[in-house]
Structure formats: structure tokens, C-alpha cells
Amino acid sequence: MMLDANMLLGFAWKSAAIAGVTLLLLRLARSRSSSERSMIAHSGLFALLALPAAILLMPQWAPLPAAWFADAAPVALAAGDLSTTGGPVADLAAPAATSVPVAAGATGSPPVVLPSLGDIAPFLYAVPLVLLFGVMLLAVVRLFAMRGRAEVLVQPSWLSALAEAQRRMGFKHGTALLVSEELRSPISWGVLRPTIVLSPKAVAATGEAEAIIAHELAHVARLDWAKLLGARVACAVFWFSPFVWMLARESHQLREEAADDAVLMADIDGPDYATLLVGAARHDNKATLIAAHGVAPAKSSLKRRITRVLDGSLKRGPASGGWMFGSLMLLVGLTVPLAAFSATAPEARQAAEESRAVAVASRETARASARTAVAAQAVAEKEAEAAAAGKPLTPEQLIGMRAVGVTPEDVRQMQDERWSVDADDVIAAKASGVDAAYIGQMRRLFPGSDVGDMIGAASVGVDAAYAREIQSYFPGVGLDDLTGMRAMGVDGAYIREMRKAGVVLRTPDDAIALRAVSAPRRPFVAKGPKGGKGDKGDKAATVRVGPGGVIEARSADGRVARIEIPEAPQPPEPPED
Incomplete structure (x- = not known):
């Protein structure tokens, strides 16, 4: 049987009754020897230890008239809960019923179902x-x-x-x-x-x-x-x-x-x-x-023990077998009926079981209703945001926004960045980790850029610092060019290295194409027109610049690619960061 509040209530008053009776017997037997009184005390303690098992295993005994509980079942059913469980721990008459407390939040917020004291x-x-x-x-x-x-x-x-x-x-x-x-x-x-x-x-x-x-x-x-x-x-x-x-x-x-x-x-x-x-x-x-x-x-017992030791009139003999047997029988005779006792009549217990089942179902229904209210409010907020933007949402869009965790705050932040809110774009941005701050940075660097381009750029690691660095070499670079350069591993260090080697890179496409044919399988080592070796003499990709701007790139595995780039005066290099 599952431990519940009513069982604990039964433990409380029945244990108090056994311990109280034992203390009363000890006071009545204060003229007996310490061994005899110790037998009474420990009989009471072991009766307490046997009480939980006795409550669970013994048949229930309800000696009170059923007429006393004629009105208990309707009251319990109306309240939605009851203190008895219908088991062997159905003890006292039903106290105040336990309701399902529902705390109302702020205005417009869904109700929060709180656990009851019994839970x-x-x-x-x-x-x-x-x-x-x-x-x-x-x-x-x-x-x-x-x-x-x-x-x-x-x-x-x-x-x-x-x-x-x-x-x-x-x-x-x-x-x-x-x-x-x-x-x-x-x-x-x-x-x-x-x-x-x-x-x-x-x-x-x-x-x-x-x-x-x-x-x-x-x-x-x-x-x-x-x-x-x-x-x-x-x-x-x-x-x-x-x-x-x-x-x-x-x-x-x-x-x-x-x-x-x-x-x-x-x-x-x-x-x-x-x-x-x-x-x-x-x-x-x-x-x-x-x-x-x-x-x-x-120190609390020193005076009492010294007084007993010096008192020659006290009885000091051990407890006799008859005294031991009498103490045990007295406490067993008290514990057994007390463990089986129930203050609730059988008819009321049956009504209590039905009432408890109704109460449990009511609590589950209330919790389910609260969860439904939360979901409904979230959908209503998203619909209100969409209505404010003049774009009603479809059920598929609502499901997608809920699935990736889009909140009204996300939508408001994107609106603050002067972004025309589109449900599909919001879902894609949230799913890929793109927030309003990133969109705002990219929009300022690349006015008129598409959200899809931003999502693609973010997926390969393009950030504002990288974009500004590449813009210093290619002022007209676009967001899609940045995405391709980042995906190929073209950064400011690579561009400077190629220019020092005498390579003319006019457009982002030149840098992407050169990186594509010269990407080494081992760490890249650039070589100049004379074919000199790197720092450690490793055999890696080589780049040669011939007459007429012809670039010949030979990879470490022997592949050769040629790119014809018209020669032109090389623009001055910007200062290194």
C-alpha cells in the first residue's frame, strides 16, 4: 500500500496512544525495580516498531455504528477528496477535504496547479x-x-x-x-x-x-x-x-x-x-x-542515578518471568486492536474510495487543463504578433514555431531590427541559432541582404569581424561571397600570403578558385616564383605565376590547375590588424 497523508495521520495518533499509555504505566509502576520498569518501557518501544506492519497486515476493525457516518460520503464526494484510503489505515473520521489549489498568475497568464498537502x-x-x-x-x-x-x-x-x-x-x-x-x-x-x-x-x-x-x-x-x-x-x-x-x-x-x-x-x-x-x-x-x-x-541524569544508588530502600531485583509476560501481553492487547481500529464505517470507506478516485482524476484533469491553457496562450500570442504584422499564420507555421521554441520576445526583437517578420524566416533563424542581434549586424554591413543568406553565412561561421576584414580587401564583397570564402577557408591571412607571393586577386571568386585548387592535404606552405621550400622543406602545394598573369597551382598529390588572371597594378595593402 502506498504511503499517503492519511496513513501518516494514523501513524501519528496511534503511536502517540501507545507511547502515552506506556509512559502512564511507567508512572504507575514507579515503585517497582528499574529492571521491571525497563521491561515496560522496551515493550512499548517494540510495540511501536510493530505498529506499521500491524496496520498494513491486519484486517480492519470498525466498531463504530455506520449511522454516525451517513452524511460523510456526500460531503466527501462534494469536496473531491477524503482523508481515508479504504485500506487498513482508514482511521479517524474524515477531516477537512483536500482540494486542488490553483494559483492564478499575472493578468492573462494561465493558472498554475499547485500540489496539495497530501501530495x-x-x-x-x-x-x-x-x-x-x-x-x-x-x-x-x-x-x-x-x-x-x-x-x-x-x-x-x-x-x-x-x-x-x-x-x-x-x-x-x-x-x-x-x-x-x-x-x-x-x-x-x-x-x-x-x-x-x-x-x-x-x-x-x-x-x-x-x-x-x-x-x-x-x-x-x-x-x-x-x-x-x-x-x-x-x-x-x-x-x-x-x-x-x-x-x-x-x-x-x-x-x-x-x-x-x-x-x-x-x-x-x-x-x-x-x-x-x-x-x-x-x-x-x-x-x-x-x-x-x-x-x-x-549531566541531566546524574542526580537521579546518584540518588538511586544511595537509596538503600529501593527494589533492585531483576524482572521476573511473570512480570515480563504480563507487560508484553498488556501492550500486545493494546497494540493489536489499536492497529486494526478504523473510525470509519465500511459504507463510508467505500464512498471514500470512490471520492478519492474522483479527486485524483480531478487533479489530473486540472493539471492537463493548465498545460492546455499554457499552450493555447502561447499560440494566441504568436497569432497576435502575426496579426500585428499583417500576416496570419497557418497551422503548419504555428507547429513549426512551437517545435523550435520561438517566443513572442524573439519576434519583437526581430521587429525592433526593422525586419519584416515572416513566419518561415523566423522558424529557420531560430532553428539555426540566428538571433536578432546577428541579423542586425549583417543588415548594417550588407543592406538589403536576404535572411536566408544570413542563415547560410551563420552556419559556416561568418561573423561581423570576418565580414569587415574581407571588406577591407574586397569592398564590394557580398554576403553570399563571404559564405563561399569562409567555407573554403579564405581569410585575411590567406589573402595577404597570396599577395606577398605575387598573386593578383581582384575578386572574391579569384580567391575562392585559387583556394580550391591549392588547398593542401597537409598544412599549406606557399612558395614564390622561384619555387623555394617552406620552413621545414615539406613537399606541399606550390603556386607559380607565369607571364600574362597565368597562375599554375600544383597540389601535393600532383594535380595541376591553371587560372588566367589579367595583370593589373596591385592595390596598396591595408595595414595589418
């Missing part, structure tokens, strides 16, 4: 969820990376304390005992491969070895690391619920208090252990390793 609710929920999961995974990765860098602790006093604590607690699994300079106080984590890592300062305090080992081994024996990760997952999934965060903080506090009780039950002196906690609080790890337990209490 963006899954995205808004997913962003904090991903961030919180990422932080938790980063913390776990840092723990295992630190374990790889830590050293094995071999001091006999610490190894003896570990063996004694394991014997007293009946813990038969091996536990790694390491030391790391990255820590300020001891921590522990792991289930299958439990690990206790000490700080160098803790290792030096051998007199506190028994108390520290007993505290950390109590966390390991009670599988507190799995409980910690479960609490982090619950906070990530239900990040929007303050009751879930309160329950997670209380469960962490109760895990530490239960470990403190395990230390005191191992015949560790209470005042000495309280002194240890006060000293450890000054060397807290500053929450840089949030995925592990440690001896050092947070």
Missing part, C-alpha cells in the same frame, strides 16, 4: 527519517572502526575483574576487553560479539575495575545494545511524536539504572560507586558515540 506529505516525512537513520548508521560504523583501531587489554587486574563478573552473572559468552585512546570513559556494545572498550584513564584506575566491568557486563547480559538500536529506529520512524522521544529517553535512563542495580547487587559499595559515577560524568564522551552504553552519566 507532499510523504516527502516531508521521508526527509527527517532518512537523516535520523543516516546518523544512527554513522554512529554504528564509527564504533566498529574504533574497535579495529583499539588494543587488547592484558592487565591481570582487569582480566580478573572480567572473569569474576562473568562468573557471578552466569555470562558464558566471550567478551572482548579493549582500550582506546579515542575514548574519555568506558563503553560497551554488541550482541553476538560483545565488546567493552576502556579509556586510558579508566585503565589506570585499577581500584574501580570491578565496578566498571560489572556495569558494562550488565548491559551486555541484558542485550541493551539491541534495545538501544530499537529505540533509535522508533525515534526515526515516529520522529514527529514527542511521546515517542520521551519514551526513548526514559528507556535509556532505565537501562542505565538497571545496570547500576546489577553493580550494587554484586556487593559493590554504594558510596564508592556514586563517587565513580560523579568522576565519570566529568569525562563523558560528549555523545560522539550515540550507539553505545557507558558508565558516565549525562
Whole structure:
């Protein structure tokens, strides 16, 4: 089933109900031991983790009378949307229906269909969820990376304390005992491969070895690391619920208090252990390793833990099997009906499904209408521009202008350049990248030139600078001549080189013809009348000027061409750029 706003609403109030009931039970059981209260807290956390699956998989239960919802379906159908999905998450009575907001733009602009809150609710929920999961995974990765860098602790006093604590607690699994300079106080984590890592300062305090080992081994024996990760997952999934965060903080506090009780039950002196906690609080790890337990209490919980340690009247025994079973059954009995509960009667749910389908179809229709309005307005603007120019557009011209992206601004700019706007020319110019500025430059250099000639010139790279340079050698050159010269590679450098070699070039056609027969396959090397070699002696095209203005051009592959050009006095060369 797809996550939607109504499912999130169901998660919100049902998770708040489970967490709230669990916190209430913890308050009612405040005279019980920390182990028993910790069992209640973690039963509530794992009930929260099971809630999404239970909502999706369990059959729906609608105990409220159908008559209460007799008017719900007409209201929902009239509104065009409904809060229920018809699935197992159809929870509360339908709140205010979600409409399709349509924002009107400026005058004459088409309407813009905005997404509803229900459309963006899954995205808004997913962003904090991903961030919180990422932080938790980063913390776990840092723990295992630190374990790889830590050293094995071999001091006999610490190894003896570990063996004694394991014997007293009946813990038969091996536990790694390491030391790391990255820590300020001891921590522990792991289930299958439990690990206790000490700080160098803790290792030096051998007199506190028994108390520290007993505290950390109590966390390991009670599988507190799995409980910690479960609490982090619950906070990530239900990040929007303050009751879930309160329950997670209380469960962490109760895990530490239960470990403190395990230390005191191992015949560790209470005042000495309280002194240890006060000293450890000054060397807290500053929450840089949030995925592990440690001896050092947070400043917010130090007073509460010290008070409990010094209070000899409190119950400190472990939770009994009956207490554990009763806590689980109580929360299961609450979670199962709550997950299946729906405040909407079956008849109203069926109407809700129909209403939701109508709402979805209405939103799609509105979006399609908005897109059609945008296209219609664009066509209307183009028709208005064409009408202003006195030339109505054909459907083919409208389609072509739309296809290449012609805008009314393009047409106005071309009109500003005193260009008689023709739809076919506009389409061709837009498709080839010719804009109004280029047309204006060419029109000033070549008055009366055709747009088609400009498009052809632009396609081979003719620009205003090239045109001015060639005009300095051939004042009467036309735009079509420029196109041919540019296509053949004739530029100012080539013209100067030929004139230095004694070649008379009277017209652009002479330069084009000469370039056509002398174009080398390797870089061009000009040779004078004596046939001297180029700079590197390469065999390239040669040009000889004979009597009567006969030019003989021999290409590198042996081809020979002759051009007869009447001799005339050579005009003075313009200064080089």
C-alpha cells in the first residue's frame, strides 16, 4: 500500500496512544525495580516498531455504528477528496477535504496547479527519517572502526575483574576487553560479539575495575545494545511524536539504572560507586558515540542515578518471568486492536474510495487543463504578433514555431531590427541559432541582404569581424561571397600570403578558385616564383605565376590547375590588424 497523508495521520495518533499509555504505566509502576520498569518501557518501544506492519497486515476493525457516518460520503464526494484510503489505515473520521489549489498568475497568464498537502506529505516525512537513520548508521560504523583501531587489554587486574563478573552473572559468552585512546570513559556494545572498550584513564584506575566491568557486563547480559538500536529506529520512524522521544529517553535512563542495580547487587559499595559515577560524568564522551552504553552519566541524569544508588530502600531485583509476560501481553492487547481500529464505517470507506478516485482524476484533469491553457496562450500570442504584422499564420507555421521554441520576445526583437517578420524566416533563424542581434549586424554591413543568406553565412561561421576584414580587401564583397570564402577557408591571412607571393586577386571568386585548387592535404606552405621550400622543406602545394598573369597551382598529390588572371597594378595593402 502506498504511503499517503492519511496513513501518516494514523501513524501519528496511534503511536502517540501507545507511547502515552506506556509512559502512564511507567508512572504507575514507579515503585517497582528499574529492571521491571525497563521491561515496560522496551515493550512499548517494540510495540511501536510493530505498529506499521500491524496496520498494513491486519484486517480492519470498525466498531463504530455506520449511522454516525451517513452524511460523510456526500460531503466527501462534494469536496473531491477524503482523508481515508479504504485500506487498513482508514482511521479517524474524515477531516477537512483536500482540494486542488490553483494559483492564478499575472493578468492573462494561465493558472498554475499547485500540489496539495497530501501530495507532499510523504516527502516531508521521508526527509527527517532518512537523516535520523543516516546518523544512527554513522554512529554504528564509527564504533566498529574504533574497535579495529583499539588494543587488547592484558592487565591481570582487569582480566580478573572480567572473569569474576562473568562468573557471578552466569555470562558464558566471550567478551572482548579493549582500550582506546579515542575514548574519555568506558563503553560497551554488541550482541553476538560483545565488546567493552576502556579509556586510558579508566585503565589506570585499577581500584574501580570491578565496578566498571560489572556495569558494562550488565548491559551486555541484558542485550541493551539491541534495545538501544530499537529505540533509535522508533525515534526515526515516529520522529514527529514527542511521546515517542520521551519514551526513548526514559528507556535509556532505565537501562542505565538497571545496570547500576546489577553493580550494587554484586556487593559493590554504594558510596564508592556514586563517587565513580560523579568522576565519570566529568569525562563523558560528549555523545560522539550515540550507539553505545557507558558508565558516565549525562549531566541531566546524574542526580537521579546518584540518588538511586544511595537509596538503600529501593527494589533492585531483576524482572521476573511473570512480570515480563504480563507487560508484553498488556501492550500486545493494546497494540493489536489499536492497529486494526478504523473510525470509519465500511459504507463510508467505500464512498471514500470512490471520492478519492474522483479527486485524483480531478487533479489530473486540472493539471492537463493548465498545460492546455499554457499552450493555447502561447499560440494566441504568436497569432497576435502575426496579426500585428499583417500576416496570419497557418497551422503548419504555428507547429513549426512551437517545435523550435520561438517566443513572442524573439519576434519583437526581430521587429525592433526593422525586419519584416515572416513566419518561415523566423522558424529557420531560430532553428539555426540566428538571433536578432546577428541579423542586425549583417543588415548594417550588407543592406538589403536576404535572411536566408544570413542563415547560410551563420552556419559556416561568418561573423561581423570576418565580414569587415574581407571588406577591407574586397569592398564590394557580398554576403553570399563571404559564405563561399569562409567555407573554403579564405581569410585575411590567406589573402595577404597570396599577395606577398605575387598573386593578383581582384575578386572574391579569384580567391575562392585559387583556394580550391591549392588547398593542401597537409598544412599549406606557399612558395614564390622561384619555387623555394617552406620552413621545414615539406613537399606541399606550390603556386607559380607565369607571364600574362597565368597562375599554375600544383597540389601535393600532383594535380595541376591553371587560372588566367589579367595583370593589373596591385592595390596598396591595408595595414595589418
